[in-house]
Amino acid sequence: MRFKVFYIKNWCLYILMLLFLASCSDQQVMEGSASSQKLAEQKRMTVSPQDSVMSLLNQARRGDGSAYLKLADCYCDGFGVKKDFFGMITMAQMAECRGGIKRMEDYIYDMPDGNDYKTLFLLMEGYKSYLRENTDSVEQVLCKNETPEAKTLIGIITIDKGDTISGISMVKEAAEQGCTLAELLMTVPDWKGVLKADAAKLSMIADRIPIAYSILGDLYYEPDENGQTDKKFAVEYYMKAEEHAVLGRRGAERVLDYYKNGGKVRLTEDDVNRLEMIVHPKRYEYEMIDSIAQ
Secondary structure (H helix, E strand, O other): OOOOEEEEOOOOHHHHHHHHHHHHHOOOOOOOOHHHHHHHHHHOOOOOOOOOHHHHHHHHHOOOHHHHHHHHHHHHHOOOOOOOHHHHHHHHHHHHHOOOOOOHHHHHHOOOOOOHHHHHHHHHHHHHHHHHHHHHHHHHHHHHHOOHHHHHHHHHHHHHOOOHHHHHHHHHHHHHOOOHHHHHHOOOOEOOOOEEEEHHHHHHHOOOOOHHHHHHHHHHHOOOOOOOOOHHHHHHHHHHHHHOOOOOHHHHHHHHHHHHOOOOOOOOHHHHHHHHHHHOHHHHHHHHHHHHHO
16 A cells, blocks of 8 residues: 555644545535424434444435434444444534534534533534633643543643643553544654644554545545545545445545446445435435425
8 A cells, every 4th residue: 555644734623524524514515404404303313222333324324314313322322332432423423414413513512511522522622712711721621531532632732732742642542542533643643734644544443433434535536745546446445434324425426426437446226326315415305304294
């Protein structure tokens, strides 16, 4: 595998946004859609024992926004999967992309006050302003949390304050303790200047952190520093992301474009339909509303 890098702008929550949410955020087709909200209200419900993670993933792959919300709950509560902050955020954001919720942040804001994940998200979301106003109080809250995710954020704050060595050490320790956000951060080999993620390191964690497949797809589809691309490789990664229900619209469009232009990839009719559903979610939305009305 030839070495490639993924350029990331700045820190913390933006790791979440720019690593994978960009593929959704450039296509907020559901924003402000009354019919989307109606669909979400009709379908959203709590996770039940009948909702296995695999069945929810299959529903999500077919564009079911409420299935993504249930998957977010699974990661939040450790129901059928390892309890995981980043997994929760991933699925909540995908729910936004698929019209299951108007904004990903609303999922977090609806959590009870005092929830560890809600506290972490709010600190990540506004940590730059918090740092300017009261650094010590932020670190005190995080130290009381005692989770790998909190340790990751403390590490990032430490780096931002100029102690790169100590900060990276904290992030590395959090990664070793199973924090997926920290593991993604540790794919960045050089923390000076523009951050770069190493494709080889991403490929090593992709089975456990599937959003890495989508990132790898972007890496190989887009021109590198030498202007070269590997679209066949990119499409393979995009389809792995689709298997795990974390493929965004941009990736789906690229796969379909490659396929329709004679690219070397085998897609079934069902594959094409699912990809089309990601690219044209409104079509699915209207079909679902019609089926519910009947």
